Amino acid sequence: MERYVKLKSLLLIPAVMLCLSACTASPENGGDGTDKPAETENAETAAATAAVDFDHELDGYEPARNSYNFYFTYKTVHPWWDAVALGMEDAQRQFLEKGITVTYEYMAPDAASAEDQISRLHMAENAGYDVIGVDVADEDIISPVLDEMAAKGTKIMTFSSSDAAEGCKRIAYVGNTHNYEDGADLTEALCEKLGYKGKVAILVGSKGAPCHEDRARGAADTIAKYENMQIVATEYDMDSIDLAYELTLKILEETPDLDGIICCNMSNPVGAARAITEKNNPAVIVGMDHDQEALHYLKDGVIYCLGVQDCYSIGFDTLQIAVKIADGNKPGELFPEKTNEITTVIYQKDAAMMLELLYGDVL
Amino acid sequence: MKKKKRITQKTFVFTAVIGSVLIMAILAVSTLWSSKMTNSATNEAVSAVSEFYLEAMADRRAKTITNLINNNFDQMEKAMAFIADEDIRTQEDLRLSIGRIKSLLSLDRFAVVDSDNVVYTRYTTYTGGSRHSFLAEEKMDEREISTVLMYGSSKQLCLAAPAQGIKLMGKNIKACFVQIDIKEIVDLLAFDDQGRTYFALYSQNGENLSGTELGPYIADKNLFEAVKGVVPDDEWNLNRDNFSNGSGGSITFTADGAEETLCYVPIAGTDWKMAVLIHESVIHDTIRDISEKSMAVSRNQIIAILVLVLLFAFILIAEFGVLSHYKVEDEMEKSKNLHTMANTDSMTGVRNKHAYSYIETELNEKIKNKEIGNLAVIVCDVNGLKLINDTQGHAAGDKLIKDASKLICEYFPHGAVFRIGGDEFTVILKEKGYDTMNETIPEFNRKVEENIKTGDVVISIGYSALKPEDEQLHDVFERADHMMYKRKKELKEMGAPTRPE
Numbered sequence: 001m002e003r004y005v006k007l008k009s010l011l012l013i014p015a016v017m018l019c020l021s022a023c024t025a026s027p028e029n030g031g032d033g034t035d036k037p038a039e040t041e042n043a044e045t046a047a048a049t050a051a052v053d054f055d056h057e058l059d060g061y062e063p064a065r066n067s068y069n070f071y072f073t074y075k076t077v078h079p080w081w082d083a084v085a086l087g088m089e090d091a092q093r094q095f096l097e098k099g100i101t102v103t104y105e106y107m108a109p110d111a112a113s114a115e116d117q118i119s120r121l122h123m124a125e126n127a128g129y130d131v132i133g134v135d136v137a138d139e140d141i142i143s144p145v146l147d148e149m150a151a152k153g154t155k156i157m158t159f160s161s162s163d164a165a166e167g168c169k170r171i172a173y174v175g176n177t178h179n180y181e182d183g184a185d186l187t188e189a190l191c192e193k194l195g196y197k198g199k200v201a202i203l204v205g206s207k208g209a210p211c212h213e214d215r216a217r218g219a220a221d222t223i224a225k226y227e228n229m230q231i232v233a234t235e236y237d238m239d240s241i242d243l244a245y246e247l248t249l250k251i252l253e254e255t256p257d258l259d260g261i262i263c264c265n266m267s268n269p270v271g272a273a274r275a276i277t278e279k280n281n282p283a284v285i286v287g288m289d290h291d292q293e294a295l296h297y298l299k300d301g302v303i304y305c306l307g308v309q310d311c312y313s314i315g316f317d318t319l320q321i322a323v324k325i326a327d328g329n330k331p332g333e334l335f336p337e338k339t340n341e342i343t344t345v346i347y348q349k350d351a352a353m354m355l356e357l358l359y360g361d362v363l
Numbered sequence: 364m365k366k367k368k369r370i371t372q373k374t375f376v377f378t379a380v381i382g383s384v385l386i387m388a389i390l391a392v393s394t395l396w397s398s399k400m401t402n403s404a405t406n407e408a409v410s411a412v413s414e415f416y417l418e419a420m421a422d423r424r425a426k427t428i429t430n431l432i433n434n435n436f437d438q439m440e441k442a443m444a445f446i447a448d449e450d451i452r453t454q455e456d457l458r459l460s461i462g463r464i465k466s467l468l469s470l471d472r473f474a475v476v477d478s479d480n481v482v483y484t485r486y487t488t489y490t491g492g493s494r495h496s497f498l499a500e501e502k503m504d505e506r507e508i509s510t511v512l513m514y515g516s517s518k519q520l521c522l523a524a525p526a527q528g529i530k531l532m533g534k535n536i537k538a539c540f541v542q543i544d545i546k547e548i549v550d551l552l553a554f555d556d557q558g559r560t561y562f563a564l565y566s567q568n569g570e571n572l573s574g575t576e577l578g579p580y581i582a583d584k585n586l587f588e589a590v591k592g593v594v595p596d597d598e599w600n601l602n603r604d605n606f607s608n609g610s611g612g613s614i615t616f617t618a619d620g621a622e623e624t625l626c627y628v629p630i631a632g633t634d635w636k637m638a639v640l641i642h643e644s645v646i647h648d649t650i651r652d653i654s655e656k657s658m659a660v661s662r663n664q665i666i667a668i669l670v671l672v673l674l675f676a677f678i679l680i681a682e683f684g685v686l687s688h689y690k691v692e693d694e695m696e697k698s699k700n701l702h703t704m705a706n707t708d709s710m711t712g713v714r715n716k717h718a719y720s721y722i723e724t725e726l727n728e729k730i731k732n733k734e735i736g737n738l739a740v741i742v743c744d745v746n747g748l749k750l751i752n753d754t755q756g757h758a759a760g761d762k763l764i765k766d767a768s769k770l771i772c773e774y775f776p777h778g779a780v781f782r783i784g785g786d787e788f789t790v791i792l793k794e795k796g797y798d799t800m801n802e803t804i805p806e807f808n809r810k811v812e813e814n815i816k817t818g819d820v821v822i823s824i825g826y827s828a829l830k831p832e833d834e835q836l837h838d839v840f841e842r843a844d845h846m847m848y849k850r851k852k853e854l855k856e857m858g859a860p861t862r863p864e
Binding site: 085088092101104 | 487
């Protein structure tokens with residue numbers, strides 16, 4: 001028995017180390033898909049699977065009612081939020097299996113717009129939903145609206161990529177709470193790759209979108225640490241791949257010796273990679289999220305690394321916390337005021353597994 | 364003259380055992396040969412049958428999927444007709460109608476989409492422009508079949524159909540669709556494979572749509588990625604072309620030491636392929652199991668027959684041995700009887716002339732070699748036999764002979780009595796018989812003399828002992844015979860019956 005325990009310990013130690021290394025893959029710990037020796041297949045699988053957790057079960061909370069009706073609005077129609085939707089649908093199915101009917105709307109405009117979001121919020125405010133969830137399009141504009149609604153008794157929560165401004169009266173936020181760190185991590189990886197010298201550009205998503213702005217700040221602050229690194233441009237693509245592509249072409253024209261591009265949202269790296277490929281430019285791209293095209297660029301080595309957010313978990317947790325909020329619960333033991341969903345930095349070696357995992361596609 | 368070899372019982376048993384062993388060896392070799400030939404024939408049959416079998420299996424399941432797709436499209440038409448007839452004014456009304464459709468038409472994940480690409484399902488309403496490929500176009504004219512990625516969960520088959528002329532809640536309805544779990548479909552198709560055949564559904568680029576494993580080697584990976592390197596390049600390219608242009612085909616490869624064959628057929632109305640894989644070893648094993656069972660039965664039968672044959676052989680050998688023993692005993696008995704018969708006088712039971720001749724030869728040899736001590740010969744002649752035969756018949760004559768024999772044996776119990784002629788007897792006396800002859804002979808003569816008076820049997824005897832100068836028994840016999848004739852005359856004078864003059 002003692003021998004068995006020792007053997008088990010011997011096996012467990014490397015297994016735990018493997019998981020830890022996979023879960024904490026980041027520029028600081030040297031995750032590298034091209035220059036470093038390849039990890040084992042298990043490690044690659046672990047890195048990819050750790051990025052998105054599909055295995056969820058509702059916690060032990062017993063809802064007070066048999067039916068709920070929610071309204072969620074997010075920044076823009078985009079595959080990133082489709083992944084969030086899948087997590088929400090999983091939670092909805094699990095509630096239904098427990099005999100609790102959850103209905104909801106999950107709506108967004110074709111292009112990010114704070115004005116459109118305000119109109120949707122006003123419409124929803126008068127429709128009697130149990131909870132309204134918002135992925136804040138612009139924290140400066142939307143946060144006051146949310147405060148007004150909260151003051152009238154509407155139960156408001158924020159979710160997915162962007163929280164409201166600090167001090168907003170929304171009840172809770174479910175989503176990425178470390179956008180600044182994500183921007184800093186990606187930039188650190190780029191700096192290391194470039195040998196801590198060179199000219200870089202920053203592509204941001206929607207102007208005012210807290211998640212995008214936070215990542216851009218994280219990127220800028222990291223660049224500022226290294227005296228031989230220089231930011232030559234900062235541009236907003238307004239969550240449009242086409243615009244990201246055009247902006248990258250423009251930056252390359254203005255700075256032909258560009259060394260790297262830091263992409264702060266899902267559309268940025270796709271547009272940047274298209275332009276880089278077209279111009280056969282050696283600039284190193286780091287970016288956010290798991291767009292299928294971006295993953296192919298990662299697999300082909302055009303993109304150096306991607307920060308993948310666990311959208312599925314964000315969606316699942318959003319619906320579960322919405323039920324608790326609808327029952328009148330406040331942040332505390334049942335749910336935190338801000339969740340801490342993970343972001344995993346993946347490299348070329350992880351790309352095929354991630355494509356297989358998310359899209360069933362490795363070609 | 365060459366000595367004749369005789370077959371002994373030992374030789375017979377040895378031959379039987381060697382024969383049995385040879386028969387067993389021949390049977391064993393023939394069984395092994397049959398087994399080898401059966402395996403060889405099985406392999407050939409498997410190669411010929413497996414591809415055809417797989418193609419038929421894949422085709423049957425492809426048709427099942429096609430039927431399922433068509434049935435669902437039919438149900439969707441009915442669902443849209445149902446919705447068009449409903450008085451739907453609010454989103455809640457629509458959700459309830461979709462719920463009723465689920466119950467009535469068994470469409471689990473039925474949804475309608477309005478012109479703004481807003482999707483209405485039983486429980487949710489969402490903007491689906493980026494989620495469903497069939498919503499990419501502003502207007503939808505034809506039915507579309509696609510897959511919906513469930514991000515780590517199973518993929519779903521999405522059947523979308525355009526909806527025309529239907530307006531709900533003030534908005535034109537663009538399309539309706541259902542989602543069906545592909546893995547569940549493929550699992551349902553595995554109705555008769557008993558877990559030994561693998562099914563998977565593939566897209567045009569070899570992507571596994573069903574999430575089911577096509578055997579342990581390919582598993583749920585992209586088909587072409589998985590078999591790259593294990594099939595020749597030209598074959599690999601040919602199969603890729605088949606996938607692109609909607610043809611069926613087959614791939615045979617060896618992986619991890621096992622030969623595997625997969626067949627794929629196009630699914631009508633889609634760009635997909637239904638692939639079926641079976642380890643050749645499974646067919647081999649199945650047929651081998653059958654043939655092994657059959658061979659095991661044959662083997663057992665052969666062993667049982669062998670055991671029976673051996674058992675019977677041993678019984679027969681044992682019986683033969685016993686019979687031989689009995690036969691030898693019988694023969695010996697018979698021989699003894701014949702010997703006895705040949706040396707015995709049938710009328711009197713004493714030894715006959717033949718026996719006397721044999722004994723005479725033996726004694727002559729001993730006399731010649733001086734190997735014998737005391738010996739005497741008594742020659743006996745029955746008086747009046749001719750007279751009795753003539754006057755009273757042969758039966759009376761025979762009785763006379765028997766009485767004579769009885770009398771001689773009675774008085775010379777230690778002598779060897781021979782009937783050497785019709786009315787002549789000889790007694791050879793040795794040892795005790797010789798030692799007592801001086802008492803027994805006078806007693807005998809007295810008895811004979813009494814018999815003359817009583818009319819009983821009268822026997823004339825003469826006797827002589829072996830003398831050193833005698834060269835043969837006949838010398839003794841001659842002297843005894845001579846004496847017997849003298850005695851015969853004496854008895855005649857005493858009144859003994861004699862033959863008529």
